[in-house]
Amino acid sequence: MGLLIRNGEVVNAGERFMADVRVDGGVITDLAGRLEPRTGDETVDAAGQLVLPGFIDPHVHMELPFMGTVSADDFEVGGASGAAGGTTCFMDFCIPAPGESMLTALAAWRRKSAKAAVDHTYHMAITSWGDNSADEMRAVVQEHGITSFKVFMAYKGAIMVDDAALYCVMREAAKLGAVVTVHAENGDAVWHLQRELLAKGCTGPEFHPVSRPSLVEGEATGRALAMARLHGATAYIVHMTCRESVRALERAKLAGQRCYGETCPQYLLLDDSVFDQPDFGGSAFVMSPPIRPAHLGHHHALWSGLSNRMLDSVGTDHCPFTHEQKKAGVGDFTKIPNGAAGIEDRLLLLYTHGVRGGHFDLQRLVELGSAAPARIFGLAKKGAIAVGMDADIVLLDPEGERALSARTHHSNADRSVFEGFPVRGRIARTISGGRTVWDGSRLTTTRGAGRFIARKPSHFAPDREARA
Ligand code: URP
Ligand code: ZN
Numbered sequence: 001m002g003l004l005i006r007n008g009e010v011v012n013a014g015e016r017f018m019a020d021v022r023v024d025g026g027v028i029t030d031l032a033g034r035l036e037p038r039t040g041d042e043t044v045d046a047a048g049q050l051v052l053p054g055f056i057d058p059h060v061h062m063e064l065p066f067m068g069t070v071s072a073d074d075f076e077v078g079g080a081s082g083a084a085g086g087t088t089c090f091m092d093f094c095i096p097a098p099g100e101s102m103l104t105a106l107a108a109w110r111r112k113s114a115k116a117a118v119d120h121t122y123h124m125a126i127t128s129w130g131d132n133s134a135d136e137m138r139a140v141v142q143e144h145g146i147t148s149f150k151v152f153m154a155y156k157g158a159i160m161v162d163d164a165a166l167y168c169v170m171r172e173a174a175k176l177g178a179v180v181t182v183h184a185e186n187g188d189a190v191w192h193l194q195r196e197l198l199a200k201g202c203t204g205p206e207f208h209p210v211s212r213p214s215l216v217e218g219e220a221t222g223r224a225l226a227m228a229r230l231h232g233a234t235a236y237i238v239h240m241t242c243r244e245s246v247r248a249l250e251r252a253k254l255a256g257q258r259c260y261g262e263t264c265p266q267y268l269l270l271d272d273s274v275f276d277q278p279d280f281g282g283s284a285f286v287m288s289p290p291i292r293p294a295h296l297g298h299h300h301a302l303w304s305g306l307s308n309r310m311l312d313s314v315g316t317d318h319c320p321f322t323h324e325q326k327k328a329g330v331g332d333f334t335k336i337p338n339g340a341a342g343i344e345d346r347l348l349l350l351y352t353h354g355v356r357g358g359h360f361d362l363q364r365l366v367e368l369g370s371a372a373p374a375r376i377f378g379l380a381k382k383g384a385i386a387v388g389m390d391a392d393i394v395l396l397d398p399e400g401e402r403a404l405s406a407r408t409h410h411s412n413a414d415r416s417v418f419e420g421f422p423v424r425g426r427i428a429r430t431i432s433g434g435r436t437v438w439d440g441s442r443l444t445t446t447r448g449a450g451r452f453i454a455r456k457p458s459h460f461a462p463d464r465e466a467r468a
């Protein structure tokens, strides 16, 4: 049975127009000013609504073993939470333990993500460099369709890599035409700052941001970009939070380097006053890099980066932990599991504060949340409403207003870092592969219905071109 969406306004990154959209067999089959229903088709009236390509979250961590625990949403729950918020595809990070084979970790991730209700893929993290790493990187790209990698320049003693490994990853990724995503913070400096704070008796969650000042993020961003430039690799800096880091990206871009930057709603909308809370309440906001102070220009740098196109995408870094899990860090903030929920809130927060807040228009919203992640990471059938594309579609009703809350979201997180935040508009329907997975008030997801999406390298590889 097909689906016909009538009377809506289609918004793509490069155009917007009134059109009916026909869906059949999981793909968009027709797009025209007026389409007639066929016998057996379901018809949806989208009058007054915006018809957007399904949002793609380029940065999430479902059931991730991390800091002595496991993030609280599995692939089914986390993906469903995203669907309720208009996200139809997410990109997780497959993270081998240091020394573990990437291919072993990949097999474990494929088992875990088989229950996802929406399409997904992963970036492959490299947490140590060994004799087999270059060959494994090649297999990951060429045999498994994972065309992006991840390095953590922080989390010393756990998954952090040193500069030697960073150098090798950039070198091999450039040969493969793969993207290297980077968590950019100087992990050695953070480690020393943490020890110094703890030695002075500064143990509460409010000291987490003190231990990770913006300078350590800016420095690592510049270093990662320099390593990428050295080899002609494509770098994508994840979860950027601050002025220093945006400036480093800007310098690289203006020098002609191919590189990308991502930020997240929490860094655009929250400031470090969130740590002024009794009863370990600040622990909900412990994530890395940290939420920044309001008065140093970080928020302005991020918002203007989104509007002037120095920043390229908005992900969420969805990585929820319950209050009980966060309590592992009572008496030592360095042991609080880092991360928070966000996959469900991104579209409406960006619509409310980005579009209606006057920072950018609807087409740029689609670019940041769907078209850019699709293009950068080679999700060729996603990111636009067009004939032949996957039928991943969101109907956004611009009317309505509500406050976000952990009481109403679909994540297992028992707190929301956006508790009480007003949002305008409403996700009237989310369609994933032609099936309705959110009907405006209820999830209608099917466990396991999401596909793992294999990708092809989409980036210029200097070696490959030279040989051609
Ligand atoms: O605090 C965070 N961001 N937790 C998830 C892991 C990461 O660094 O992305
Ligand atoms: Zn990170």
Ligand code: ZN
Pocket (backbone or CB within 6 Å): 059, 060, 061, 317, 319
């Ligand atoms: Zn992350």
